[in-house]
Amino acid sequence: MRWIRMLYAIETNDITKQFGGIVAVNNVNLSILQGELFGLLGPNGAGKTTLINMLSTMTDPSGGGARVWGFDVVADAHLVRQNIGVVFQDITLDERLTGRENLDIHGMLYGLDGKVRRRRIEEVLALVDLTDRADFLVKTYSGGMLRRLQIARGFLHNPHVLFLDEPTLGLDPQTRMHIWDYIKILTKEEGVTIVLTTHYLEEADHLCDRVAIIDHGEIIVIDNPEALKNRLGGDVITLELEDSADTARLRALYEDNGFVRVISRGSNTVSMTVRDGERKIPHALNLASRAGISILSVSLHKPALDDVFLHHTGLTLKNKETGDAGDYGRSWIRSTGR
Amino acid sequence: MTIMRLMNAVFAMWLCEMLRFWRSKSRILGALSTPITFLLFLGPGLSSGFQFQDGGAVDLNFFAPGFIAMSVLFASLFGGGTVVWEKKSGILKEILLAPTYRFFIALGKAAGGVTIALIQGISLLIFAGLIGVRYVSGSGVLTSLLVMTVSGIGFVGLAVALASWIESPEGFQMFMSLLAMPLVLLSGAFFPISGLPPWLGALVAINPLTYCVEALRWCLLGRSVIPITVSSVVITFFAAGMLLLGGRYFGKIRVQ
Numbered sequence: 001m002r003w004i005r006m007l008y009a010i011e012t013n014d015i016t017k018q019f020g021g022i023v024a025v026n027n028v029n030l031s032i033l034q035g036e037l038f039g040l041l042g043p044n045g046a047g048k049t050t051l052i053n054m055l056s057t058m059t060d061p062s063g064g065g066a067r068v069w070g071f072d073v074v075a076d077a078h079l080v081r082q083n084i085g086v087v088f089q090d091i092t093l094d095e096r097l098t099g100r101e102n103l104d105i106h107g108m109l110y111g112l113d114g115k116v117r118r119r120r121i122e123e124v125l126a127l128v129d130l131t132d133r134a135d136f137l138v139k140t141y142s143g144g145m146l147r148r149l150q151i152a153r154g155f156l157h158n159p160h161v162l163f164l165d166e167p168t169l170g171l172d173p174q175t176r177m178h179i180w181d182y183i184k185i186l187t188k189e190e191g192v193t194i195v196l197t198t199h200y201l202e203e204a205d206h207l208c209d210r211v212a213i214i215d216h217g218e219i220i221v222i223d224n225p226e227a228l229k230n231r232l233g234g235d236v237i238t239l240e241l242e243d244s245a246d247t248a249r250l251r252a253l254y255e256d257n258g259f260v261r262v263i264s265r266g267s268n269t270v271s272m273t274v275r276d277g278e279r280k281i282p283h284a285l286n287l288a289s290r291a292g293i294s295i296l297s298v299s300l301h302k303p304a305l306d307d308v309f310l311h312h313t314g315l316t317l318k319n320k321e322t323g324d325a326g327d328y329g330r331s332w333i334r335s336t337g338r
Numbered sequence: 339m340t341i342m343r344l345m346n347a348v349f350a351m352w353l354c355e356m357l358r359f360w361r362s363k364s365r366i367l368g369a370l371s372t373p374i375t376f377l378l379f380l381g382p383g384l385s386s387g388f389q390f391q392d393g394g395a396v397d398l399n400f401f402a403p404g405f406i407a408m409s410v411l412f413a414s415l416f417g418g419g420t421v422v423w424e425k426k427s428g429i430l431k432e433i434l435l436a437p438t439y440r441f442f443i444a445l446g447k448a449a450g451g452v453t454i455a456l457i458q459g460i461s462l463l464i465f466a467g468l469i470g471v472r473y474v475s476g477s478g479v480l481t482s483l484l485v486m487t488v489s490g491i492g493f494v495g496l497a498v499a500l501a502s503w504i505e506s507p508e509g510f511q512m513f514m515s516l517l518a519m520p521l522v523l524l525s526g527a528f529f530p531i532s533g534l535p536p537w538l539g540a541l542v543a544i545n546p547l548t549y550c551v552e553a554l555r556w557c558l559l560g561r562s563v564i565p566i567t568v569s570s571v572v573i574t575f576f577a578a579g580m581l582l583l584g585g586r587y588f589g590k591i592r593v594q
Contacts, residue, residue: 058435059592081437092428094354096361108350109436109443111343137361153432 014064039208048197085159144175235277355450403554404527417451418497474560495580
């Protein structure tokens, strides 16, 4: 069908969406490789869902365009739909049907014939560990089971590209880890290209090959999680001293011994940025004890994507969620109907 | 897109409606008990009040087709109305994302709604027979099923169009009661439509349910004020028009 060899699973070209006067997605350019697990990270209302909605042909862009699996999201919406699966943020299962029936109806809608459908349903149920509960009504499912069934349904028809919109939103940590495992299995075993949105940093960090940080509808930075964290220069070791009089002496001592970016926060703490923090702590403590300075506590802070976000926007994700949920957040809610 | 694939989509949506109906025992009970109550109490109660101008009796026989039509109307409107609930619960997003033509999704939903309407119509038909309504012929009874199906398609189509257009379930519910009451009251289900004052006669004449009731009377009782040729043509055009309208509005739904 496609005459030109396709390099990217998804390519956007200045894709833009406006609702009324609000620009939800602003001139976004992304190129996502086949087989990649790509994360869109940003606070609520950053435009992640709107971007996914455009890429999955649910909403037309107001400007620019995108190709998904080689097809234009507006002109060839039909062909795009044949090649994608979408797992929505909200639960869109029919709770009056059983898990298996939900999958069965989905399979029929996607044109899987009876034999293939039945085999495939067994496969995906096994993958998300729902084989035992397949014939129970969906309304008896727990939050984690709903999410798993929804993910199973998303890739039932063997899509090339799978969109996961906040796949672990509101789940307990243990269930979240399970979902992460399934997502990893999917990319590895089924070779699916996955685009997931999240506002959980650990999630993007843990799962994604590359992450795009998005805020106010614009991409702020794209890179792999490690590189993003490395931009910050490394880990931070913070030592708490018993006697605040020793603070200046300890700083000088560390600076003389090759530690960089040594600063003191508060009267009795000393912090420094290092690579390989775990391995540097014994050395730092040794130096202090030889100088007769007694240390009360040591902490190691590994940079997280939150720090990256802070670095690029001057705001932490948490601040954004609580402090900045004013007009922008509300107009977002109004314009998307959520 | 092969025919097979489109039929698969229609069947999937039909199956979905059937499973939901089957699971919802309260809906089955409610759907059947309302018209049965009407038949049992309202029929005899109203019988005493009217008489045909030519002296024909307005009895339970007269009311039975009206109640069957009413039941088909309610079931069809409800069946098409599921769209508005699906819109609210998000299920519709998943359905609309399927790589198939929207019209066939709407068609599957209509088929589901009509099947449920038909189940109700048939149950009433049997019940009315049990309590003494005399049908004119077996072939008439079979033809009445066709009338129910075709009228059902019309009302499901109408409900799908409205449910696609209206945003909230509450709004839809209000619209339905606003629509269903006049449709039933002005259909001749409760009174003979011959010799009405002209303004009332005009309202009855533009009501599609009138033709459904009259066609059912012709099939089941062998007598009707409106000739069967007229009523069958009207309900057929109504069904075709509403199905297209429903498909069109369903195709216009945008999810964000």
